[in-house]
Amino acid sequence: MHIPDGFLDIVTIIVTYAIFIMYLAYSLLKAKGISADKISLATVLAAGIFATQMLNWPLPGGTSLHFVGGALAGILLGPWLGFLTMFLVLFIQCIVFHDGGITALGANVLNMGIIGVLVGYYIFTVTNKVVREARKARIIGAFLGGWISVIVAGIACGLEIGFSPACPYGVCVTVPVMGSWHAVLGVIEGIITALVVDYIALKAPHIIQGVGVVHK
Amino acid sequence: MISTKALIIIILLILISPVFGIILADIVGYHEPLDVAAELLGLKDIGEEINWTPFFDYKVPGLPDVIGYIISGFIGVGIILGIGYIAYKIAGGMKRKEA
Numbered sequence: 396m397h398i399p400d401g402f403l404d405i406v407t408i409i410v411t412y413a414i415f416i417m418y419l420a421y422s423l424l425k426a427k428g429i430s431a432d433k434i435s436l437a438t439v440l441a442a443g444i445f446a447t448q449m450l451n452w453p454l455p456g457g458t459s460l461h462f463v464g465g466a467l468a469g470i471l472l473g474p475w476l477g478f479l480t481m482f483l484v485l486f487i488q489c490i491v492f493h494d495g496g497i498t499a500l501g502a503n504v505l506n507m508g509i510i511g512v513l514v515g516y517y518i519f520t521v522t523n524k525v526v527r528e529a530r531k532a533r534i535i536g537a538f539l540g541g542w543i544s545v546i547v548a549g550i551a552c553g554l555e556i557g558f559s560p561a562c563p564y565g566v567c568v569t570v571p572v573m574g575s576w577h578a579v580l581g582v583i584e585g586i587i588t589a590l591v592v593d594y595i596a597l598k599a600p601h602i603i604q605g606v607g608v609v610h611k
Numbered sequence: 612m613i614s615t616k617a618l619i620i621i622i623l624l625i626l627i628s629p630v631f632g633i634i635l636a637d638i639v640g641y642h643e644p645l646d647v648a649a650e651l652l653g654l655k656d657i658g659e660e661i662n663w664t665p666f667f668d669y670k671v672p673g674l675p676d677v678i679g680y681i682i683s684g685f686i687g688v689g690i691i692l693g694i695g696y697i698a699y700k701i702a703g704g705m706k707r708k709e710a
Contacts, residue, residue, distance in 0.1 A: 399646050401654030431702040435612045438695025442688045443617070446624035449669070449684050451632045483694060487687050493667050556645075561654055 396463065396545075396552055396577070397488070397503055400496030404559045411501030411555065418509055419482060425475040436602060437472055441480045444468065445487065460580050465507050466515020466544040467588045470537060471595065471602060474516050481508035502555045506548040514547045515540035515588070533596050533603075534589045541588030542581040549577025612699050613692065625684035629677040632669065 403411070444464035452460040464484070468477035485504050488494035495503045522536030553573030557566030596603055665672055666686065671679035 397643070397645070399643075399649050399654075401649050401652075402645070428705070429702060431699050434695060434699045434702050438692060438699065439613050439617050439621075441695065442613075442621050442691045443624075445687050445691055446621045446628065446684060449628035449632055449680070449687075450624060451636065483691060487690055491664055491666055491687060491690065492669050492683060493662075493664055494669070497663075561652070563652065 396507060396548060397495035398499035398506075398552060398556065400498050402496070402556050402559055402561055403499055403502060404561055407555055407559055408498050408501060411499075411505050413501075415482075415501045415504040415509065418478065419504075422475045422478050422482075426479060429476065433472070433476060437476050437480045440464075440468060440471060441483045444480070445484045448484070448488070460583060462587055463507055463511055463545055463548070463584055465511020465548065466519070466537070466540040466584070467591055469512035469514075469516030469544075470519045470540060470588070470592055474513055477512040477516060478508050481512055502552070506551045506555075510551050511544045511548045515544035518543055519592075530593070530596075534593050537592035538585040538589040540585075542578075542585030545581035545584045546574060546578045549573040549581075612696060621688055625681060625688065628684055629680040633676050633680050 444462070444467070447462045447464065450461060465477070465481055468480045471477070472480060482504055485495065485500070485508055489497060489500050489503070518540040519533075519536040522539060523532045526532035526535055550570055550573060553570035554566055556562050556573075557564065557569035562569065592603070666679075666683050669680050669683040670676060671682050674682065
C-alpha cells in the first residue's frame with residue numbers, strides 16, 4: 396500500500412502533506428504529558444510493526460501481503476499515540492529505506508497512519524459497546540477493525556492515485572481494484588489484529604486503550 | 612524500556628524477514644505492484660535522480676541482499692528504539708520536574 400514517487404500530482408501532494416502535518420501537530424499536543432510507560436509501549440509496538448512489515452509474503456501472481464498494523468496501534472494506544480506510532484514507522488521506512496515515495500509520504504501517512512488507525516480504533520470501540528460478552532467483543536472488534544481499516548485505507552489509496560492526472564486510470568478503476576484486493580488481503584490483517592489484541596487482553600489487560608468491556 | 616521477550620521476538624522477526632522479503636520474492640518473481648505500475652506508466656521516481664539514502668530498498672551497498680535486508684531491519688528498529696528512548700527520557704524528566 397506504500398505509494399511510490401511519481402503517482403501523485405502536485406495538488407494531491409500538497410493536500411495530503413497539509414493534512415498529515417496538521418494531524419501530526421494536533422497529535423503531539425494531545426500526547427503531551429503522556430506517561431513514560433505509554434511511550435515505552437508505543438516504541439516497542441513501532442519496532443514490532445516495522446519488523447513485521449518486513450515480512451512481506453509474496454503471492455504468486457505478483458503481489459504480496461504484509462501486516463499494516465494501523466488498527467492494532469489504534470486499539471492498543473488510542474487514536475493519537477497510535478497515529479504517532481504509525482507515523483514513526485512510515486517516516487523511517489520512507490526516509491531511511493525509500494519505502495514509499497517522499498512525495499507520497501503525506502498520502503501514505505494519511506492512508507495507513509490516520510485512516511488505518513482511526514477506523515480500527517472506532518470499529519473496535521463501537522463493537523465493544525454493542526457486543527456484550529467481553530472476549531467475543533474484543534475478538535470480533537479487533538478482527539473487524541483490522542480488516543475494515545485495511546479496506547478503507549486501500550480505497551483512500553485508490554482515490555489518491557485515481558484522481559492524479561499521472562495515472563491514466565480514473566477512480567472508477569483504481570478504487571474498485573484497490574478496495575476489492577485489500578478486502579481479500581485485509582482478512583489476514585483482521586486475524587492477526589484479533590489474535591494479538593486477545594493475547595494482550597488476557598496477559599496485560601491494562602494496556603488496551605479501548606472501551607471498558609475489555610477490562611472486565 | 613523494552614522487555615527481553617519483546618526484544619527477542621523483534622530480533623527473530625528481523626532474522627527470518629529475508630525468507631519472505633528476498634528469497635520467496637525471488638522464487639515467485641514478486642515486485643511491488645505499485646512500483647510495477649509506475650514503471651509501466653513511465654512515472655518518474657524522484658529517488659532515481661536524488662538518492663538521499665544508502666539503504667535504498669532495504670539494501671546495504673556491497674553486501675548480499677539477504678544480509679543487507681537483515682542489517683536494514685536492525686538499522687530501522689535501532690532508529691525507532693533510539694527515538695523512543697529519547698522521548699521516554701524526556702517524559703520521565705518532565706514527570707520528575709512536576710513532582
